[in-house]
Amino acid sequence: MTAQDSEKIRIFNFWATWCAPCIREMPHFEEVKQKSPDIELFFISLDDGRKPERVKQFINRKQIQAPVYLLNDVDYNKWIDKVSPNWSGAIPATLFILPSGERHFHEGELGIEELKTLIEKLKS
Numbered sequence: 001m002t003a004q005d006s007e008k009i010r011i012f013n014f015w016a017t018w019c020a021p022c023i024r025e026m027p028h029f030e031e032v033k034q035k036s037p038d039i040e041l042f043f044i045s046l047d048d049g050r051k052p053e054r055v056k057q058f059i060n061r062k063q064i065q066a067p068v069y070l071l072n073d074v075d076y077n078k079w080i081d082k083v084s085p086n087w088s089g090a091i092p093a094t095l096f097i098l099p100s101g102e103r104h105f106h107e108g109e110l111g112i113e114e115l116k117t118l119i120e121k122l123k124s
Contacts, residue, residue: 009122010040012095014071014083016047017058021109022092028112029094030065032119039119041066046091049073096122 013029015022026043033041043064045055049072059068073079080087083095084105096104096118104122 006040006097007099008038008040009099009119010042010097012042012044012083012097014044014046014091014093014095016045016091017054018047019091023062025092025109025111025115026062026064028110028115031112032115033066036119038123043068045070098122 011029011033013022013026015026017023029041029043033039043066045068047055047070049070052070055068055070058064076089080089083093084103084107086105087093087107090107092109093105093107094110096106098104104118106118110118
């Protein structure tokens with residue numbers, strides 16, 4: 001992920017089909033995205049890359065609208081610090097990249113109001 005020029009806030013949510021808090025917060029991200037044309041949303045699945053059908057079935061069943069990418073690099077030490085040096089590796093985790101390229105990282109589940117408040121702070 002690079003800080004490419006964008007007019008939008010880009011949100012990268014790291015999750016897995018086996019993570020209950022991740023699944024609970026996904027609809028919140030989708031709702032915020034639908035109501036905010038200035039947001040780009042990407043779900044990054046940390047599921048087993050050898051079983052993409054599990055993620056595909058989950059996306060279809062839950063009717064996920066945002067793009068979903070399956071991260072199949074299991075060498076977490078190689079890329080976790082690139083997302084955020086503050087990330088312990090626990091999920092859910094979310095990286096927000098502002099149009100300026102400034103990054104904000106949040107580890108843990110976000111409720112709908114907490115997510116809305118956080119995005120409003122990032123916009124100001």
